[in-house]
Amino acid sequence: MKNQFRGYIPYTEEDYKNIWKNAFIIIDTNVILNFYRYSDQTRNTMWTILEHLKNRILVSKTKWN
Secondary structure, eight states: OTTTTGGGSOOOHHHHHHHHHHOOEEEEHHHHHGGGTSOHHHHHHHHHHHHHTGGGEEEEOOOOO
């Protein structure tokens, strides 16, 4: 039963560690565009995070209707 409703079972600490260690991070292009609006400190922090995750980042473009 647990396998059928996995989304309702809370993640364990080990699950979270595995996700942050191995998961791909998908960023919408708006995040990148907002770099122009961020404060210097926020922009530098974001850049550091993106550099750390650079091998696992995918960029998604927003589709405008």
